[in-house]
Amino acid sequence: MERIVGGEGVELAVERVGAGPPVLMLHGSGGGTHSWRAVAEQLADRYEMWLPARRHHSPSGDGAGRHTFARETADVRALLDAAAGPGRTPVHLVGGSAGATVALHAAAADPAGIASLTVYEPPLHASGPRLGPVLERYRATDDPDAAARIFALEVAGAPPALVEAMPPAPPEVARRSLHAQGHELEAFAADDGDPARFAGITVPVLLMQGAETWDPVPAVLDRLAAALPHAHRAVLPGQSHFATATAPELVAARLAGFLAEVDGAERLSPPRAR
Template sequence: MPMELAFEALGSGPPVVILHGLFGAGRNWTHVAQSLAAEYRVYLPDARNHGASPWAESMSYAEMAHDVLALIEQEALQRPFVVGHSMGGKTAMTLALSHPNAVAGVAVIDIAPESYTGQFSSYVSAMRNLDVAGAASREIRRALAESLGAHAPVDFLMQNLRRERDRFDWRLNLLATGLCMRDLCDFPAALRDARYEGPALFIAGAESDYLQPASLPGIRALFPGAELARIADAGHWVHADQPEALLCGLNDWLREACALAQN
């Protein structure tokens, strides 16, 4: 069963749904959404087990795509454009490939329809191993940095910390995230023969290893009309590293895709 996702919405115009990545929340994309809201109605949902959305034991890409489809139907959105980063990008691809008539186009940021290995499991383990309830936020930050090393996105992970009744807890469902990590790092095998013929933009951070030119043949096997853009001086978190360059690319693509949809 799909879950009813928490979300924020702003602006008016053609609908755009932005899907955040693992360990994130819709609010991570507020700056981008505020800029797009001049021309679009922008929706920022929290994925299941993230932010203010409900928790669940499982979080496959098929399930998360159904959650987004339920939001589209609940809000009576007419074929929105779906933008997704990392985990959200895989969710966006899954939605487009499994329900191609539900979306007008997809923009996928720094991820490909491939399997990945990385440090995400170590992030979950480090967060679960901390007794955050009675600790101060600076102590939690220091402990995460010591556990994960200098290059870990500690400040980003700390955004999952919430205070309730003078005690800290994690917004993120760490148990489910850890148990589902293999699926989250993979891409649904059931979609290998699917096709999405609509507009598709893939944006890579030039300093990131997640989306390389070598991935393009596999991308175009699923998304024949895919365009690939690279943003200079941006790592995996493109929206944090180069927000204006990302906005420029998204705006150009959205305007072109909107014009195509109206013809």
């Protein structure tokens, strides 16, 4: 486990797997360095996979004040610079769920050194003033299971039947998620979720989703595809929002194909003016 200093001096814990061109993978709400590991291991023979724990997610630090996407963008920039190394190798940026939203913000704010962007079901619908009262109720409960239900139903918009079927998390995991998702909600509530803001992202983008995911995620991806000038789509059959856990081989195969295509195009393109 390594430590990278992010924005405002926040320490970010990072695991690295494999060797090759760097790939930085951002996990979703309540996740950690483990969240992308099953996918990363499928690609470690070709790429150096960087697996950080985002701020507010153990064992990374917190920082002071309310959580914002701008603060996480600074963290991502520090991680990109570390992954690029002294040779300034372009980095493939990947995000899942809330990590996908962070990746979009980071690529829009500062695309320097980003070779490509892959996002799996960014929950842009989880945004805006409607989440203010949700955040208040979330903060008011000290029951991690009740908080998890609030987050799943009222923030992520997961189907009630799916939420009811989810087993309770172990107490320590639930406690860490309660902390992390509360901060996540702060950023969501202050954001407008408009995909049009990302129209300036000009690197190749892969938009991934599960064929069985819940509404309004497919509509969000449609709007993103319309906004982004170089967007590709990948719909994974039989999968929902959790494909990185339920079908890591499938996710890895689609991601590997996209990265190889981007890397091949980069090698064939004329040298960039410096």
